[in-house]
Amino acid sequence: MKTQVAIIGAGPSGLxxxxxxxxxxxxxxxxxxxxxxxxxxxxRAGVLEQGMVELLREAGVAQRMDREGLVHDGFELAFDGRLEHIDLKGLTGGKTVMIYGQTEVTRDLMEARQASGAPIFYGASDVQLHDLKGDTPHVTFTHNGETLRLDCAHIAGCDGFHGVSRQSIPAGTLKAFERVYPFGWLGVLANTPPVNAELIYASHARGFALCSMRSPTRTRYYVQVAAEEKVEDWSDARFWAELKSRLPAETAARLVTGPSIEKSIAPLRSFVVEPMQYGHLFLVGDAAHIVPPTGAKGLNLAASDVNTLYRILLKVYREGRVDLLERYSAVCLKRIWKAERFSWWMTSMLHRFPDTDAFSARMQQTELDYFVGSLAGRTTIAENYVGLPYEAID
Structure with missing residues (x-):
């Protein structure tokens, strides 16, 4: 087989x-x-930046999102027993976010792929990348018991943190930057109405909490838990009680509880590798970077990588601009590190760390109070939350 671009991974970024x-x-x-x-x-996640929303529309897969997704003009920060509204639309010149689950994005993209008739191989094993810096880059893999070879010009590694793409780059080539946080998020999915019209990010002495949603009838809630916690130790009753304890009293009183339909604990880490390319291989999304979910940046960063690689490949094939291929990593990393900073800042500001003493707790509280009490502070939060602009490819 032969193609122009081999894409490793059929998650939302690859699709x-x-x-x-x-x-x-x-x-x-x-x-x-x-x-x-x-x-x-x-x-997975469900908050889409405006840039990703527009990219999905450009891709022709946004019909159901535009029909069923929830446009949010802002969100709430909860601390000191009060709610503070961050007016995303008003502070960013009209930008918003879309609440639409990653599962639904993936479903729409899978249906579009099937309708297009373009080749996709599920259940591939022994995937190997070859001659990444040579004249004959290619991928070998086994599918339905048959060993196949795919010759290509470029390879997009969209196969996540544990995928084969990054592991195919020789040791010592990449520099990794990482921070592992000493806690996780216990998340519950439930068929209950949201407690609030917009998302609530809560900072509390007992730890962080997030009130999110997937639709007007399905909610996604999280509470910060210690890294060593086991999901089996958390009954639904215990979860709902803990969530209520971390919310302002009026909000907790409105919370509608119900049986969980999914429950899991996600560890938190910040991770970036540089560079994001090696010869004909380009790392995309989680293959190159991870963010804690506090800033809702993981899926959105993958989309911005896709946007960058797509714009470059357009110019390569339409204008012969092969010089742009070498710019992929630098262009992506410029935006990635800013999103990493915002996610780290939101995580540091809203969570209770094991070594948080009385002074540190006051600093967190004062940091929040300062930012929400300042127009410049609110604007900084808002412009990062809706997503910084995509880099132009010239």
Whole structure:
């Protein structure tokens, strides 16, 4: 087999890149080690930056999102027993975010891929990348018991933190930057109405909490827990009691509880590798960077990587601008580090750390009070939350 772009991974970033390239007439093949059902079963983020929303529209996969997604003009910060509104739309010149689950984004992209007839291989094993700096880059893999070879010009590594793409780069080539946080998020999905019209990020002496949603009838709630906690130790009753204890009294009184339909604990880390490319291989999304979910940046950063690689490949194939390929990593990292900073800042500001003493607790409280009490502070939060502009490719 032969194609122009081999895409490793059929998560939302790989599928989105494939859809954009297909619409532009650039041949691509997607290779995924998991089954389609497994990919669709992942429960992930649900806050889309305006830039990603517009990219999904450009890709022609936004019809259901625009019909069913919830446009949010702001969100709430809860601390000191009070709620403080961050007016995203008013502070950013009209920008908003969209509440639409990653599972639904993936479903829309999978259906578009199937409708396009473009090649996609689910359940691929023994995926290996070859000649990444040579004249014949290619991918080998096994599918339905048959060993296949895919020759290509470029490889997009969209296969996540544990995928084969980053591991295919020789040791010592990449520099890793990492911070592992001493806590996780216990998340519950429930068929209950949201406690608030907008998301609530809560800072409390007992720890962080987040009130989110997927739809007007399905909610996603989180509480900060110690890194060593086990999900089996958290009954629904215990979870709801803990969540209520971390919210302002009036908000807690409105909370509608119910049986969980999914419950899990996610560890938190910040992670970046540099550079994000090696020869003909380009790392995209979680293959190159991880953010704690506090700033809602993980999926959105993957989308901005996709946007950058797509714009570069457009110019390569339409204008012969092969010089732009070397700029991919630098362009992506400029935006990534700013999103890493915002996610780290939100995490540091809202969570209770094991070594938090009385002075540190007062500093966190004062930091929040200062930012929400200042127009400049609110604007800083808002412009980062809705997403910084995508870098132009010239």
């Amino acid at each position: 989105l890149l494939g859809q954009l390239l297909h619409k532009a007439g650039i041949d691509n093949v997607i290779i995924e080690r998991q089954s389609a059902d497994y990919v669709l079963g992942r429960i």
